[in-house]
Amino acid sequence: MQKITILPVILTIFAILQTGCGSHPEKGPNVLLITIDTVRADYTGCYGSPDVKTPNIDNTAASGVMFTRAVAPSQCTNPSHASMFTGLYPTRHQVLDNRTPLTNEAKTLAEIFKEKGYSTIGAVSARHLNSKNSNFAQGFDFFFECEDREKNAAERNKLFLRKLEEISDSRFFAWIHYYDPHGDYAPPPPYDNMYPVGSNYEPVPPQKTMNLNPRAKSKPVDPDQIIPLYKGEISFLDEQIGVVLRFLKKKKLTNKTLIIIAADHGESMTEKGIYFCHAGMYNPVLHIPLIMSMPGTLPPGHRVDKVISGLDIFPTILEIAGIDYAKDQIDGRSLAPMFSDPSYRNHLIVISEAVDCVIRAIYKDGYKLIKPYPTDWAVKEKQLFRPWEDYEESEDLKLKKPLVARRLEIRLKNWITSSNRKKLSSQKRKQLDPKTAEALKSLGYIE
Numbered sequence: 001m002q003k004i005t006i007l008p009v010i011l012t013i014f015a016i017l018q019t020g021c022g023s024h025p026e027k028g029p030n031v032l033l034i035t036i037d038t039v040r041a042d043y044t045g046c047y048g049s050p051d052v053k054t055p056n057i058d059n060t061a062a063s064g065v066m067f068t069r070a071v072a073p074s075q076c077t078n079p080s081h082a083s084m085f086t087g088l089y090p091t092r093h094q095v096l097d098n099r100t101p102l103t104n105e106a107k108t109l110a111e112i113f114k115e116k117g118y119s120t121i122g123a124v125s126a127r128h129l130n131s132k133n134s135n136f137a138q139g140f141d142f143f144f145e146c147e148d149r150e151k152n153a154a155e156r157n158k159l160f161l162r163k164l165e166e167i168s169d170s171r172f173f174a175w176i177h178y179y180d181p182h183g184d185y186a187p188p189p190p191y192d193n194m195y196p197v198g199s200n201y202e203p204v205p206p207q208k209t210m211n212l213n214p215r216a217k218s219k220p221v222d223p224d225q226i227i228p229l230y231k232g233e234i235s236f237l238d239e240q241i242g243v244v245l246r247f248l249k250k251k252k253l254t255n256k257t258l259i260i261i262a263a264d265h266g267e268s269m270t271e272k273g274i275y276f277c278h279a280g281m282y283n284p285v286l287h288i289p290l291i292m293s294m295p296g297t298l299p300p301g302h303r304v305d306k307v308i309s310g311l312d313i314f315p316t317i318l319e320i321a322g323i324d325y326a327k328d329q330i331d332g333r334s335l336a337p338m339f340s341d342p343s344y345r346n347h348l349i350v351i352s353e354a355v356d357c358v359i360r361a362i363y364k365d366g367y368k369l370i371k372p373y374p375t376d377w378a379v380k381e382k383q384l385f386r387p388w389e390d391y392e393e394s395e396d397l398k399l400k401k402p403l404v405a406r407r408l409e410i411r412l413k414n415w416i417t418s419s420n421r422k423k424l425s426s427q428k429r430k431q432l433d434p435k436t437a438e439a440l441k442s443l444g445y446i447e
């Protein structure tokens with residue numbers, strides 16, 4: 001593992017330059033946060049996929065830091081994004097589904113960068129992330145909403161890059177969210193035929209699918225036909241990420257911009273009998289790609305194998321940008337010390353929370369306990385795995401290791417009690433406008 005000692009010095013320089021800059025930051029890095037909806041880690045090249053082509057994500061990983069054991073704070077889009085933007089777990093920020101807006105009480109990354117004088121732009125590609133529904137626009141000078149059910153990444157890039165061009169002479173914090181790999185899977189040509197469709201037609205009956213994909217809900221589906229389309233969506237998205245990266249290169253901004261690529265959650269293809277949706281709390285859904293790159297500042301080709309969370313993005317970005325934040329007020333912990341010391345652990349435990357916290361997972365010392373409250377269709381009872389040694393999570397160890405299971409259960413219970421004491425005010429679920437209601441219904445999120 002490469003040992004980089006110059007990094008803390010560079011981070012300190014950024015910090016010194018930031019201090020006292022008031023509303024006109026001169027030297028802090030730009031930040032580009034790219035969130036890729038519904039991309040599981042093992043369906044990208046750099047995380048070990050044998051066939052899915054993701055050259056742009058792979059190159060970004062090669063030029064920077066790749067977190068090989070990153071866990072989604074939630075398996076649901078809005079709660080997971082709220083965690084990335086606040087550094088808080090869902091129990092604390094109280095966005096527990098795709099219909100509850102983030103409270104104004106929350107201090108988001110965009111608000112903090114705006115206060116520091118950065119230009120801030122955001123662009124989302126799903127209706128339930130629109131400001132009215134999510135309140136994620138707080139702190140953004142410009143926030144591109146999604147007028148349709150979802151926005152194709154190529155279309156999204158057009159407006160986003162036009163605005164980024166306008167503000168690229170100033171320091172910027174920019175967020176772009178892409179939705180393409182989310183079901184249903186319909187990549188544009190040539191990505192729809194990029195991966196061969198299997199010839200063994202083994203349909204899954206609709207009653208077994210519990211599927212968010214409306215096409216698959218109404219008739220038997222063949223995983224061999226569907227999985228190639230999901231892969232095609234990821235490769236299409238990767239190409240669109242490449243468009244943004246080439247823009248930065250053309251503007252000579254690559255070395256001045258901290259680039260973060262992170263998924264909000266993954267997707268279950270067939271694993272554990274969960275087909276084409278992000279239910280359950282298993283690796284296909286919770287193990288996400290998380291990559292950070294800034295050539296000349298972050299170490300190239302660096303791998304971090306500690307279990308970390310998507311909510312660590314918040315403190316890490318702020319630390320690299322040299323911006324102070326209330327460390328003891330948030331759940332996230334900066335990943336920056338791991339750039340020079342791979343043995344550093346930023347968390348004793350990592351948690352993930354499902355919609356409405358009906359299931360939680362706790363990771364500690366190589367184990368993962370999944371605990372449903374009280375029962376969920378995808379997970380009926382508590383389960384104990386070694387998720388990194390047994391990636392398929394095929395062996396439930398709760399009977400073999402009852403003490404480990406018990407200890408993790410108690411630890412989780414204590415964590416819930418303590419987090420409940422520190423939660424932000426809860427917002428009421430939104431009365432959905434007809435178009436958003438229709439979009440969520442067609443995605444299977446509401447009846």
Ligand SMILES: [Zn+2]
Nearest residue numbers: 037038077264
């Ligand atoms: Zn999502």
